[in-house]
Amino acid sequence: MKCPRDGTILSKVSLLGVELDKCHRCDGIWFDRGELDRIRDSGVTDAEEVLEKRYGNPKAVAEKVEGHMRCPRCDGRLQRFSYSYIEAVSVDRCEKCLGLWLDDGELNAIAGQKKKMDKELDPGRLKSFLRSIGRLFGKE
Numbered sequence: 001m002k003c004p005r006d007g008t009i010l011s012k013v014s015l016l017g018v019e020l021d022k023c024h025r026c027d028g029i030w031f032d033r034g035e036l037d038r039i040r041d042s043g044v045t046d047a048e049e050v051l052e053k054r055y056g057n058p059k060a061v062a063e064k065v066e067g068h069m070r071c072p073r074c075d076g077r078l079q080r081f082s083y084s085y086i087e088a089v090s091v092d093r094c095e096k097c098l099g100l101w102l103d104d105g106e107l108n109a110i111a112g113q114k115k116k117m118d119k120e121l122d123p124g125r126l127k128s129f130l131r132s133i134g135r136l137f138g139k140e
């Protein structure tokens with residue numbers, strides 16, 4: 001499989017038991033359908049750092065492609081797609097096989113959201129919030 005941006009042969013990398021295809025030139029990553037959801041649900045927030053530590057960190061030169069990029073898997077057209085989880089992140093999705101191409105930084109933008117949400121629902125913070133309400137009503 002080749003990078004849709006620069007034609008570099010994608011290398012197999014593995015992250016949390018999921019096999020991904022990564023471009024070592026521009027740092028983009030190909031996710032087959034469902035793979036990104038698995039990474040996201042694992043709650044890992046530094047996925048890109050983990051990959052960079054293991055496989056190196058090339059200078060990100062995400063080349064602009066004229067017209068549509070082509071899917072490395074099935075040669076379908078990649079289209080801008082709003083990957084919506086908590087906050088939408090704009091990525092490239094194949095209209096045929098529904099695989100996703102993520103440029104440098106986009107993986108962390110998606111995977112980091114779960115952690116952010118968990119923090120907002122942190123039980124410690126909730127407790128202190130309830131305590132401050134209790135104080136309002138003269139308890140404590």
Ligand SMILES: [Zn+2]
Pocket residue numbers: 003004005006007008023024025026027028
């Ligand atoms: Zn590339």
Ligand SMILES: [Zn+2]
Pocket residue numbers: 071072073074075076094095096097098099
């Ligand atoms: Zn495809």
